[in-house]
Amino acid sequence: MHGKPLVYFDSAATAQKPSIVIQTISDFYRDHYATVHRAIYELAIRATEQYQQTRQKVQRFLHAKKREEIIFTRGTTESINLVAYSFGKAFVKPGDEILVSAMEHHSNIVPWQILCEERGAVLKVIPMNEKGELLLDEYAHLLNKRTKLVAVNQISNALGTVNPIKKMIQMAHEKGAKFLVDGAQSAPHIPVDVQDLDADFFVFSGHKVMGPTGIGILYGKEELLNQMPPYQGGGDMIEKVTFSHTTYNTLPFKFEAGTPMIAEIIGLGAAIDYMEQVGMENIQQWEAELLRYATAQIKDIPGLHIVGQAAEKRGGLISFIIDGIHPLDIGSLLDLHGIAIRTGHHCAQPVMDFFHISSTARASFAFYNTKEEIDYFVSCLQECIRKIKN
Numbered sequence: 001m002h003g004k005p006l007v008y009f010d011s012a013a014t015a016q017k018p019s020i021v022i023q024t025i026s027d028f029y030r031d032h033y034a035t036v037h038r039a040i041y042e043l044a045i046r047a048t049e050q051y052q053q054t055r056q057k058v059q060r061f062l063h064a065k066k067r068e069e070i071i072f073t074r075g076t077t078e079s080i081n082l083v084a085y086s087f088g089k090a091f092v093k094p095g096d097e098i099l100v101s102a103m104e105h106h107s108n109i110v111p112w113q114i115l116c117e118e119r120g121a122v123l124k125v126i127p128m129n130e131k132g133e134l135l136l137d138e139y140a141h142l143l144n145k146r147t148k149l150v151a152v153n154q155i156s157n158a159l160g161t162v163n164p165i166k167k168m169i170q171m172a173h174e175k176g177a178k179f180l181v182d183g184a185q186s187a188p189h190i191p192v193d194v195q196d197l198d199a200d201f202f203v204f205s206g207h208k209v210m211g212p213t214g215i216g217i218l219y220g221k222e223e224l225l226n227q228m229p230p231y232q233g234g235g236d237m238i239e240k241v242t243f244s245h246t247t248y249n250t251l252p253f254k255f256e257a258g259t260p261m262i263a264e265i266i267g268l269g270a271a272i273d274y275m276e277q278v279g280m281e282n283i284q285q286w287e288a289e290l291l292r293y294a295t296a297q298i299k300d301i302p303g304l305h306i307v308g309q310a311a312e313k314r315g316g317l318i319s320f321i322i323d324g325i326h327p328l329d330i331g332s333l334l335d336l337h338g339i340a341i342r343t344g345h346h347c348a349q350p351v352m353d354f355f356h357i358s359s360t361a362r363a364s365f366a367f368y369n370t371k372e373e374i375d376y377f378v379s380c381l382q383e384c385i386r387k388i389k390n
């Protein structure tokens with residue numbers, strides 16, 4: 001980049017792809033390409049098998065009880081919209097309440113707002129403190145018998161906070177509410193066990209777990225998904241169609257209308273194999289080490305403030321601002337050194353409003369990053385600050 005080797009610190013936005021993922025997709029298109037489900041010829045049967053394997057891989061990756069509980073979507077955003085639409089239709093009535101947290105991505109706010117407007121329900125917000133930690137006492141007060149669903153991220157993309165999701169799920173269940181975990185920033189970085197969490201829904205995006213774009217996952221408990229109406233109508237999601245009446249397919253197909261994202265799904269399978277080979281515990285450990293290393297180096301830079309300083313565990317990202325310098329300028333100058341970071345509101349405008357800022361600079365790490373890259377980033381950052389201030 002600009003004549004320098006790339007230092008990619010924007011994996012929270014989207015992750016780089018291992019060769020095996022690219023190779024698997026390319027092999028599929030070149031040598032094995034066909035539709036799934038609809039044909040009896042050998043090529044399609046093989047494509048269907050390869051595609052089905054991904055569902056099992058995701059089931060294993062999330063430790064779900066059944067593969068029928070794994071629904072393919074286009075991404076985290078579509079998964080949340082699916083639940084808001086379908087769970088909302090089945091269960092949410094006027095006066096009911098939906099809880100989200102103060103540190104949600106727009107994808108985990110707007111679908112619930114739309115639902116609440118449509119059904120006369122009320123959206124409530126679990127507050128946080130200046131460190132970017134959710135206030136669990138307030139959460140306990142907000143939960144009541146009208147609460148139908150709580151939707152919270154496991155790791156915040158804007159602050160790096162790791163939320164105490166297991167405890168929060170238990171608290172929601174005690175009041176009879178269901179819980180959706182936005183796992184967009186956790187599935188790529190920590191081991192996830194949806195049964196241990198007792199999550200009702202868990203969603204994540206393929207492109208952040210080293211897979212392709214255009215594929216995402218919705219995990220839902222079977223008994224809940226069975227009670228929810230389809231999200232979209234079309235091929236594959238039906239059992240029998242007549243002009244007077246249609247009956248629907250069983251899970252997971254009820255929620256998968258149309259020809260699926262076959263190559264993307266197969267690519268996601270390769271990505272999950274890869275992540276598991278590296279080992280989610282190893283990934284978690286290395287990224288924690290990178291975070292510790294980077295934080296120790298940048299925290300004493302004069303005028304630099306880290307936004308989000310949760311005392312408990314944090315995810316591998318640092319959101320920061322520097323007195324008197326716009327984050328956009330930091331991002332642009334670092335880019336000239338070949339360093340890719342994200343600047344902006346990170347699709348979490350309420351988080352920015354809370355801290356009375358419009359944007360932050362965010363360096364986010366993945367297991368392929370190194371301490372040498374962090375050293376380079378820190379020295380370039382210091383040089384940029386000197387340049388702007390002088």
Ligand code: C6P
Binds near residue numbers: 014158342347
């Ligand atoms: N965050 C970031 O740079 P999609 O766009 O559907 O793959 O994921 C949406 C999403 C939902 N929840 C959280 C916590 C997220 O971080 C994201 C995506 C990216 O932080 C792009 S805005």
